[in-house]
Amino acid sequence: MTGEPHALHVDLTVDDRDVALDLTVGQGETVALLGPNGAGKSTVLGAVAGLLRPDRGSIRLGDRALFDAATRTWVPPHERRIALLAQDARLFPHLSALDNVAFGPRSQGTPRRDATTVATRWLEEVGMTAYARRRPRELSGGQAQKVAIARALATEPAVLLVDEPLSALDVESAPDVRDLLRRVTHDRTTLVVTHDVLDAALLADRVAVLHAGRVVEEGETSRVLSRPTSDFGARFAGLNLVRGVASDGDLRMPDGRLLHGIAETALDDGAPAAAVVAPSAVSVHLDTPHGSPRNSLNATVTDLEPHGQLVRVRTDLLSADITPPAVADLGLARGSRVVLSVKATEVHLHPA
């Protein structure tokens, strides 16, 4: 059994969860599944892992069907060559780190000595050789997660499924495990569920945004993080997204106001379009600034929240990141009427 990656094709419908989607992870590619709670991410992982049977569709690994409703094909989880890495390490508490890693190859029928050799190699690969004899309770969260990664890979899976691998880790150990994941997912067919923009940016070649059981946006990670087209994609990337229709190369918002911007591709007049604006590009004033070639838009503050060293001022139109002294100077509070100002060159327009 080799660990040669295959493309994963998922086309499934789960009626009682209202999930119906089509998704492909190319051979050796890493795709991040994003989306709000209840969007269907766990349902997709569960169906691919074989923990849940969809009502319709098929799931294929290369040209091998793992599930096909039409032909009633159903490959049980342990025969799928798919490894699932969960939020917590879920190691067997009574086994050493080494035996935890050897468990997979052993249960695939590999003789004990060979399974130990494989496990030793994987522990080395994840930098855990010195902890081989330790029991899980003697490992930190980050160390246990590294052993879990070694255990998942020791079975030479054709696809790796990763469910928020870093969410249970503290800020100190997360970077180390993220680094390891980046290394081991490279050239592996991987589907990773994450709520963390850094995971997506560092691990994924492509992202797919789910909403209410459907794929609402899909694209190269760098494109989605810089020019999202879905509301969740924009929120995830920390960007403002304003929808409207194209009007003479600008965006006409639903309330009729115009947002001047730069269109990277030609926009057809009247066609649905969206504008992407970074909160750092938006400034906040009490009155319309005079004599500047900017967009000036009246808005109402809906929320103020800390954002790193800055304050994120949320309004009914755009969010702006400004300094705490500026918030104090302007006397901002929920309900404040403000004028937002943003240069047209900072407003990126695209078809929606």
Ligand SMILES: Nc1ncnc2c1ncn2[C@@H]1O[C@H](COP(=O)(O)OP(=O)(O)OP(=O)(O)O)[C@@H](O)[C@H]1O
């Ligand atoms: N065991 C279950 N039985 C029935 N419906 C479920 C079950 N688990 C989830 N659902 C429903 O299926 C839909 C998809 O949920 P799913 O758990 O796949 O979303 P998710 O994107 O993984 O969310 P989260 O980020 O909260 O984990 C939701 O409507 C949810 O309420």
